[in-house]
Amino acid sequence: MPSYYSEERYNGPEAISVAMDIGTTQSGVSFVHFSPGSQSGGQMVTQWPDQAYWTGGAKVPTMVSYQNGALKACGAEALQDFDEYPDNVAYWFKLHLHPAAIFPSNPSESETPPLPAGVTIEQVYADFMRYLMVNTQRFFEVTTPNGAEIWARSRDTMVIVLATPNGWDIREQAILRKAAIKASLVTEGNAGQLLQFVTEAEASVHYVLAQHPSQWLRNETVFAVVDCGGSTIDTAIYRCMSTTPLSLNETCPGQCVQAGSIFVNRGVQKLLEAKLKGSKFNSRGIIKSMTDAFERDVKPKFNGVRIQYDLKFGSHTDSDSINGIDRGRITLSNEELRPIFDAVINRILVSCSGDIIKQKSEYVLLVGGFGESSYLRKILSQKLIPYGIMVLTVGPCVKQAAAEGAIISHIKQVVVARAARATFGGCVRSLYDKNLHRERRDAIEVYADGNERVDGAFHVWITKGTVLQGTFAHKLSYHVAWDATATSKAELVHKLGEIGIEVFAWEGGNIPIWCKDEHGKILNGMRLICTLNANLSALAGGLQTMTGRNETRFYRVDYDVCVYFGGTQLRAKLQWREKGVLREGPVTIMPYVS
Structure with a gap:
C-alpha cells in the first residue's frame, strides 16, 4: 500500500x-x-x-x-x-x-x-x-x-x-x-x-487524498467529502491551501445528520412485513433473509429506473403465489422501493447541499458504504451539476474510508485548520450594563468589590464557523472577591476551594445575551456541554487586599482559565501569578451527560 x-x-x-x-x-x-x-x-x-x-x-x-x-x-x-x-x-x-x-x-x-x-x-x-x-x-x-x-x-x-x-x-x-x-x-x-x-469526515478526507493525492487537487480548490455511513451522513468542506506540502483548511462547520444506510434497510423491512402480513413467510428469520438479500444484491445497484428487483432468500420449494413468492424469490417494484430511498436521500440533500453550493465546491467525494449507491450518486448529481459541481466516488473500498483514513490522518495530518461547529462560551456573572441587561435590573447584586453584577450571562469564547488554525487557545480572566470586614485574610486561605465554570454551546445564528433565565434554568437552544472544575487552594499566596467603589475594602484573588480547542477535543488549565512567578494547575473537564 x-x-x-x-x-x-x-x-x-x-x-x-x-x-x-x-x-x-x-x-x-x-x-x-x-x-x-x-x-x-x-x-x-x-x-x-x-x-x-x-x-x-x-x-x-x-x-x-x-x-x-x-x-x-x-x-x-x-x-x-x-x-x-x-x-x-x-x-x-x-x-x-x-x-x-x-x-x-x-x-x-x-x-x-x-x-x-x-x-x-x-x-x-x-x-x-x-x-x-x-x-x-x-x-x-x-x-x-x-x-x-x-x-x-x-x-x-x-x-x-x-x-x-x-x-x-x-x-x-x-x-x-x-x-x-x-x-x-x-x-x-x-x-x-x-x-x-x-x-469520520476528517478521517475520510485523508483516505480520499491517499487514493488520489494529486490528480485533481490544486491550490484554492474547494471540495467536499460526504461520508455516507450506516447511521449518519457526515459532510466536511475543505480548501486546499498548499499542495507542497499538502495542507487543507475546513471552510465551514461540518454537518451531521442521522440518515444512513440502515434507514433504507429499515424501510425495506417494514415494506416486507406489510406485504407478507398473515403469510407463513412473515417471520423474523425470513424477513431478515430477505433484507440481507436486499442489502447485498439490490441496494448498491438500485437506480430508480429499473421496473423491478428480485430478492432470493430461500429454496425452490418456497412459493406463495398470493404473496408474490416464487421458488424462494420475492419481487419488489421500483414504485415500492423508490420512496424508501427518497426519504433518506432527501434528508442527506437538506443536510449537505446548501453548504456545498454556498462554499462553491468543485467536487463532492462520496465515501462510506451508502456512498456506493448509484441512486444516491444520481440524485446528488442532479442537484449539484447545475452549479458545476462534480460528484465522484473514491477508491475501491469506500466502506473502510473512516477506518483507514483515521490512521492516515494520524500519520499525515494534512488538515491544519478546522471550523468551530458551534458558538462556545461560559456562563458568567457579568458586570451590569444598562444597555444590555436592562431586563434584569431587579436581579442586580452588589459584590464585595462594589460592582453591580447579574448572573446567567453568556460569555462568548469562540463563534460558530470561526476557522481555527491548529489548536486555538482562549484565556479567560477571572477573580474572586470577599468583603474584608466580614472575614479575615487568614480565614479566607482555608475557604479557597473548588470553582466551576459551565461551558455552553449555541448552534444558532444570532447569539443570545443569556444562557440562563432569572431562576437559573437553561434557556432553549443553549446546550450545556461540560463544567470546568479547578481547585483554587493553591492560589492562597496570591490573595490581595484592595479598595473598591465607595472606599470598601475587599480581598481578591486573580486567575486565568486557559481553554484549548483542537479539532473535536477540549483541554484547559489554570494559571495565576504568585510573587511575579507564573504558575499552573490542572482543570478537570466534567462532561454533561443528560
Whole structure:
C-alpha cells in the first residue's frame, strides 16, 4: 500500500498507534508501526474470528451478544446469536449515543433498538473495544516480524484514535473514554495523552487524498467529502491551501445528520412485513433473509429506473403465489422501493447541499458504504451539476474510508485548520450594563468589590464557523472577591476551594445575551456541554487586599482559565501569578451527560 506511507522517514522513538472506526453495522481497525529510519505506513486488520480466513475482509459486524448480562461473543460470532436470540444482542448500538440535534424530526425514523437487559451502552462499547484490540494484537503479531516483542514494548505508550461522527462532541467522547479505560485500551492516568478523537469526515478526507493525492487537487480548490455511513451522513468542506506540502483548511462547520444506510434497510423491512402480513413467510428469520438479500444484491445497484428487483432468500420449494413468492424469490417494484430511498436521500440533500453550493465546491467525494449507491450518486448529481459541481466516488473500498483514513490522518495530518461547529462560551456573572441587561435590573447584586453584577450571562469564547488554525487557545480572566470586614485574610486561605465554570454551546445564528433565565434554568437552544472544575487552594499566596467603589475594602484573588480547542477535543488549565512567578494547575473537564 505505497500510497498510505508518509513521505518522510520517521526519526522518533518506536511506537504503535491503533485507529478504530466503530460503525453502526460494520467496524474496522487500522494501525501503524512507527519504526526509526523507516517510512510509516498504515495497515488494516483483515483477519477476524469466524470470518473467512485471509480474504482481505477488513470489516467486522458491529454486534455484541450477552447471556444473562454477561459477555458471550462479538463480531461474526455475535451475528450467529442474533438469528436465534436477537434480544440478547446489542446491534446498531451507536444510535444510543447520537445527540438529539442530529435526529430526524419524525420520531418513527429515529427508533433505536434496545440494549440487552442489564447492559449499559458504556459496557457494550468496552466489550467491543476489547474485542477489537485483542484481535488487532493477534493480527499484528502474525503479520509483523518479531511482532509479539514489538507490541509488548510499545503497549504502554500506544496511541488509540477513535473515529466519531461530526455531530459528536464532549458528551459522547466522555462515554467512549470511560469505555476505553474499562476495556484497558488506556488508563485513567494516561487517557488524556493516549486517547485521541478524529471526525469520520476528517478521517475520510485523508483516505480520499491517499487514493488520489494529486490528480485533481490544486491550490484554492474547494471540495467536499460526504461520508455516507450506516447511521449518519457526515459532510466536511475543505480548501486546499498548499499542495507542497499538502495542507487543507475546513471552510465551514461540518454537518451531521442521522440518515444512513440502515434507514433504507429499515424501510425495506417494514415494506416486507406489510406485504407478507398473515403469510407463513412473515417471520423474523425470513424477513431478515430477505433484507440481507436486499442489502447485498439490490441496494448498491438500485437506480430508480429499473421496473423491478428480485430478492432470493430461500429454496425452490418456497412459493406463495398470493404473496408474490416464487421458488424462494420475492419481487419488489421500483414504485415500492423508490420512496424508501427518497426519504433518506432527501434528508442527506437538506443536510449537505446548501453548504456545498454556498462554499462553491468543485467536487463532492462520496465515501462510506451508502456512498456506493448509484441512486444516491444520481440524485446528488442532479442537484449539484447545475452549479458545476462534480460528484465522484473514491477508491475501491469506500466502506473502510473512516477506518483507514483515521490512521492516515494520524500519520499525515494534512488538515491544519478546522471550523468551530458551534458558538462556545461560559456562563458568567457579568458586570451590569444598562444597555444590555436592562431586563434584569431587579436581579442586580452588589459584590464585595462594589460592582453591580447579574448572573446567567453568556460569555462568548469562540463563534460558530470561526476557522481555527491548529489548536486555538482562549484565556479567560477571572477573580474572586470577599468583603474584608466580614472575614479575615487568614480565614479566607482555608475557604479557597473548588470553582466551576459551565461551558455552553449555541448552534444558532444570532447569539443570545443569556444562557440562563432569572431562576437559573437553561434557556432553549443553549446546550450545556461540560463544567470546568479547578481547585483554587493553591492560589492562597496570591490573595490581595484592595479598595473598591465607595472606599470598601475587599480581598481578591486573580486567575486565568486557559481553554484549548483542537479539532473535536477540549483541554484547559489554570494559571495565576504568585510573587511575579507564573504558575499552573490542572482543570478537570466534567462532561454533561443528560
